[in-house]
Amino acid sequence: MLIFGWGNPSRGDDGLGPAFVGEALRRAGVDVLVDYQLQPEHALDLVGRDEVLFVDASTSGEEPFEVFELAPGPKVTVSTHHLSPGGLLAVYERVTGKKAPHARVLAIRGWAFGLGESLSDRAKQNLEAALDWWLHQQEPAAAH
Amino acid sequence: MTETLRRIAIDPLSRVEGHGKVTLLLDDAGHVHEARLHIVEFRGFEAFIVGRPYWEVPVIVQRLCGICPVSHNLCAAKALDAVVGGVPPPSAVKLRRLMHAGQLLQSHALHFFHLASPDLLFGFDSDMARRNLMGLVETHPELAKQGVMLRKFGQQVLEAVYGKRIHGTGAVPGGVNKHLSLEHRDEFSKQLPQVKQWALGAVALAKQLTEANLVRHAGFGTVPSAMLSLVAADGSLDLYDGGLRAKDAEGRLLFDGLDASSYRQLIQEEVRPWSYMKFPYLSALGPDAGWYKVGPLARLQVCDRLSTPLAEAARQELIASSPRTIHAPLVFHWARMIELLHAAEDIERLLQDDALVQGELVSTGERQREGVGVIEAPRGTLIHHYEVGDDDLVTRCNLIVSTTNNNQAMNEAIRSVARQYLDGHRVTEGLLNHLEVAVRAFDPCLSCATHAMGQMPMEVTVVDSSGAVLSRAERGAS
Numbered sequence: 001m002l003i004f005g006w007g008n009p010s011r012g013d014d015g016l017g018p019a020f021v022g023e024a025l026r027r028a029g030v031d032v033l034v035d036y037q038l039q040p041e042h043a044l045d046l047v048g049r050d051e052v053l054f055v056d057a058s059t060s061g062e063e064p065f066e067v068f069e070l071a072p073g074p075k076v077t078v079s080t081h082h083l084s085p086g087g088l089l090a091v092y093e094r095v096t097g098k099k100a101p102h103a104r105v106l107a108i109r110g111w112a113f114g115l116g117e118s119l120s121d122r123a124k125q126n127l128e129a130a131l132d133w134w135l136h137q138q139e140p141a142a143a144h
Numbered sequence: 145m146t147e148t149l150r151r152i153a154i155d156p157l158s159r160v161e162g163h164g165k166v167t168l169l170l171d172d173a174g175h176v177h178e179a180r181l182h183i184v185e186f187r188g189f190e191a192f193i194v195g196r197p198y199w200e201v202p203v204i205v206q207r208l209c210g211i212c213p214v215s216h217n218l219c220a221a222k223a224l225d226a227v228v229g230g231v232p233p234p235s236a237v238k239l240r241r242l243m244h245a246g247q248l249l250q251s252h253a254l255h256f257f258h259l260a261s262p263d264l265l266f267g268f269d270s271d272m273a274r275r276n277l278m279g280l281v282e283t284h285p286e287l288a289k290q291g292v293m294l295r296k297f298g299q300q301v302l303e304a305v306y307g308k309r310i311h312g313t314g315a316v317p318g319g320v321n322k323h324l325s326l327e328h329r330d331e332f333s334k335q336l337p338q339v340k341q342w343a344l345g346a347v348a349l350a351k352q353l354t355e356a357n358l359v360r361h362a363g364f365g366t367v368p369s370a371m372l373s374l375v376a377a378d379g380s381l382d383l384y385d386g387g388l389r390a391k392d393a394e395g396r397l398l399f400d401g402l403d404a405s406s407y408r409q410l411i412q413e414e415v416r417p418w419s420y421m422k423f424p425y426l427s428a429l430g431p432d433a434g435w436y437k438v439g440p441l442a443r444l445q446v447c448d449r450l451s452t453p454l455a456e457a458a459r460q461e462l463i464a465s466s467p468r469t470i471h472a473p474l475v476f477h478w479a480r481m482i483e484l485l486h487a488a489e490d491i492e493r494l495l496q497d498d499a500l501v502q503g504e505l506v507s508t509g510e511r512q513r514e515g516v517g518v519i520e521a522p523r524g525t526l527i528h529h530y531e532v533g534d535d536d537l538v539t540r541c542n543l544i545v546s547t548t549n550n551n552q553a554m555n556e557a558i559r560s561v562a563r564q565y566l567d568g569h570r571v572t573e574g575l576l577n578h579l580e581v582a583v584r585a586f587d588p589c590l591s592c593a594t595h596a597m598g599q600m601p602m603e604v605t606v607v608d609s610s611g612a613v614l615s616r617a618e619r620g621a622s
């Protein structure tokens with residue numbers, strides 16, 4: 001399994017993805033990847049993975065977090081130099097010719113995204129809730 | 145004067161970093177009087193730096209931009225070389241050049257393969273749902289794959305020298321942190337023949353797409369201006385170092401070989417009340433005539449030559465394509481791919497140098513209070529200027545980023561396109577598409593680094609002179 005978080009730690013709650021990855025690595029020693037934004041070449045980082053958890057901050061989702069299954073899809077992003085997670089899976093399938101790994105998105109609700117800010121208190125609480133959920137998922141009993 | 149100006153706002157631009165907003169001011173006759181590209185997120189960068197220890201700056205400035213963090217890292221380190229009184233050793237300079245070439249290759253590949261080529265391949269008026277990376281993946285999978293592989297190669301080079309993607313510490317004041325390993329050198333050398341082939345293919349495609357639409361492209365957003373770039377002492381393009389050279393709109397030399405630290409004498413920065421971004425101009429020409437272009441198209445015409453053979457041959461073809469200086473924004477794409485090829489050749493040349501794997505990495509000397517760094521970042525000339533107190537804290541910071549250097553050029557291109565394509569007072573899909581294509585040619589980075597899900601809807605608003613909204617259109621958020 002790969003945990004892939006992205007965001008900018010100097011933009012307040014935009015750093016939720018990297019913060020989750022850092023804590024997941026520290027607490028569970030999992031395989032992780034972190035970057036500022038999703039880019040097309042990240043498709044190649046998914047090679048050989050059977051499962052991927054994408055982690056990002058959310059500006060409009062439910063609190064403390066949302067988890068949803070992800071399918072490869074050519075969703076049009078009106079944004080910018082970065083991709084959507086579903087778009088990345090679609091690029092993966094085109095580039096490798098293989099079915100994309102099972103993927104979910106963990107969207108942790110953030111509130112403040114100002115330059116130079118650290119994680120807000122509310123985002124920290126949401127981060128802890130997300131970590132609790134994910135650590136519980138890793139327990140053997142959770143599989144039964 | 146009682147002229148009434150009508151306002152048309154387009155907010156924000158798609159597939160351009162950060163939040164861009166275009167306001168078209170119409171005169172009483174309904175003609176475009178002025179175009180304003182608002183850069184909402186640029187505020188606060190310099191204040192973000194002031195008060196921090198100087199040695200922290202090359203790391204922290206990377207977070208200004210999630211697309212080209214290495215450019216900011218290198219430029220800050222260059223500026224702070226002067227502060228620590230050091231002249232980076234030859235190994236450090238070559239490792240920095242390797243990082244820089246990797247960043248440029250990666251950045252240019254992203255822009256052409258995944259952002260600009262859909263505009264060029266599908267046409268400006270084609271369906272927005274198709275005119276993007278996913279459309280390219282579906283219809284031109286091999287091209288999309290080459291873009292991915294070029295990006296990956298550039299990323300591998302960066303990680304080998306620069307370190308982790310989000311916490312890289314490649315360049316430090318006075319030098320760099322580490323050598324390239326022999327394993328990485330061998331691995332990259334093996335990949336380079338294929339990388340160069342892809343780059344050659346990209347140059348050919350960009351040239352073909354430009355020439356196939358020559359008439360349309362030549363007049364699209366084209367406004368003559370001066371051009372600025374760094375150039376080596378022998379007249380060749382130097383993306384990492386060298387002296388500042390500028391030419392006027394007809395290609396005549398304005399100045400040459402000037403030290404980067406003299407930028408404040410060469411360039412003035414005008415502040416306008418409606419924008420957070422400044423408007424630089426060449427002091428010698430004044431604010432009205434002194435605005436200039438930077439970036440690939442400017443660089444290839446300001447320099448005398450490129451130092452690598454394949455890219456220089458391609459540059460000669462570009463120069464020969466017009467009897468006069470080329471100002472068409474859409475030719476930036478062709479120039480950008482020539483630079484991508486140049487970067488691949490430069491990486492190949494650097495990898496043959498043993499200084500990458502051995503030699504002194506850092507040099508320091510007598511501490512100074514001030515330093516200026518200038519590099520040619522993927523999008524154009526990038527300037528970092530710092531003053532540092534005796535307590536090692538930054539007391540003053542001035543950044544002129546590439547997109548700021550192209551600020552007026554983008555505004556002029558928008559005005560030109562709007563005058564051509566604005567039909568009545570409504571923002572049509574066609575107008576929006578054409579404005580986006582014009583701005584995207586400059587590959588602006590409008591404050592890149594915040595992106596959380598749901599944050600970037602496309603909103604188009606028409607507002608009259610009284611502030612009333614005449615129409616509004618929105619494209620879905622990511």
